[in-house]
Amino acid sequence: MQMRRLGTNGPLVSVLGLGTVKLGRTTGVKYAGGPAPLVVPTDGEARALLDAARELGINLIDTAPAYGTSEERLGSLLGKSTDWIVCTKAGEEFDGDRSRYDFSAQAVRRSVERSLRRLRRERVDVVLIHSDGRDAEILERSGAPEELERLRKSGLIGQIGMSTKTVGGGLAAVERLDVVMVTLNPRETADLAVIARAKELGKGVLIKKALAQGHAVTGAGLEFAVNTLGVTSVVVGTISPEHLRENVSAIRAAACPESF
Numbered sequence: 001m002q003m004r005r006l007g008t009n010g011p012l013v014s015v016l017g018l019g020t021v022k023l024g025r026t027t028g029v030k031y032a033g034g035p036a037p038l039v040v041p042t043d044g045e046a047r048a049l050l051d052a053a054r055e056l057g058i059n060l061i062d063t064a065p066a067y068g069t070s071e072e073r074l075g076s077l078l079g080k081s082t083d084w085i086v087c088t089k090a091g092e093e094f095d096g097d098r099s100r101y102d103f104s105a106q107a108v109r110r111s112v113e114r115s116l117r118r119l120r121r122e123r124v125d126v127v128l129i130h131s132d133g134r135d136a137e138i139l140e141r142s143g144a145p146e147e148l149e150r151l152r153k154s155g156l157i158g159q160i161g162m163s164t165k166t167v168g169g170g171l172a173a174v175e176r177l178d179v180v181m182v183t184l185n186p187r188e189t190a191d192l193a194v195i196a197r198a199k200e201l202g203k204g205v206l207i208k209k210a211l212a213q214g215h216a217v218t219g220a221g222l223e224f225a226v227n228t229l230g231v232t233s234v235v236v237g238t239i240s241p242e243h244l245r246e247n248v249s250a251i252r253a254a255a256c257p258e259s260f
């Protein structure tokens with residue numbers, strides 16, 4: 001598996017990362033798959049998934065407090081291994097029915113402290129502001145970036161960033177933070193401008209929804225994302241070891257040999 005550095009000073013991460021929404025959350029999501037209700041994997045299935053990920057060379061895992069029990073389950077499944085690079089988020093809470101957002105400094109600190117407890121880590125590698133879409137306002141007025149900067153300074157966080165929903169917000173985020181998580185697939189390309197600017201500034205870029213949440217599952221989607229200059233890692237959500245293997249094959253066939 002090809003590895004790329006997350007920004008100028010970040011850790012080396014696999015070009016394919018593992019998204020874990022479906023590890024802990026079954027409601028309020030828009031995944032493909034018809035009317036059948038989502039079911040979270042059992043502990044045995046989740047362990048098999050993570051074992052497969054590690055064997056395939058994946059070291060980046062993306063989670064969030066808003067992904068139900070995802071953080072807590074990862075805490076017990078990943079154990080004390082420091083081989084994994086864990087990215088989580090702050091600012092969004094999901095109660096099983098709806099999301100609530102709080103980007104105040106106090107809420108962000110409480111959230112990160114809780115993530116550390118749930119993940120059973122003394123330090124989390126990456127924390128992203130989990131935007132509700134008001135990207136620019138959150139960056140300018142909420143207190144969240146300043147609090148993440150304090151937490152990074154105190155050593156509790158390695159890299160700070162934002163999962164954005166607007167191009168303007170993404171452009172503002174890469175000026176200030178270490179990492180952005182943006183949407184990119186052949187049908188959603190607006191964030192290419194953000195990725196290009198991140199590349200100029202030496203910032204890390206994580207991709208979400210490369211398969212359009214399962215609505216556009218093609219190797220071409222992964223090839224497009226992984227070969228876009230400036231992209232560090234494509235975080236694909238799956239709870240299927242078989243799909244994970246298919247995605248790794250598609251990425252291996254597509255990824256340029258040089259580090260981006």
Ligand SMILES: NC(=O)c1ccc[n+]([C@@H]2O[C@H](COP(=O)([O-])OP(=O)(O)OC[C@H]3O[C@@H](n4cnc5c(N)ncnc54)[C@H](OP(=O)(O)O)[C@@H]3O)[C@@H](O)[C@H]2O)c1
Pocket residue numbers: 018019020021022031032062063130131163181207208209210211212213214215217235236237238239240242243244246247
């Ligand atoms: N911060 C944010 O606002 C935000 C929003 C969305 C996502 N994210 C992060 O980005 C990650 C990726 O986004 P996403 O999970 O929403 O969407 P995605 O990666 O575009 O698609 C995930 C869906 O694709 C299916 N899938 C994956 N590989 C497949 C394959 N080879 N064949 C058939 N189906 C396949 C998965 O189903 P199976 O489980 O059956 O494989 C899942 O339903 C998330 O998991 C999360 O970590 C962040």
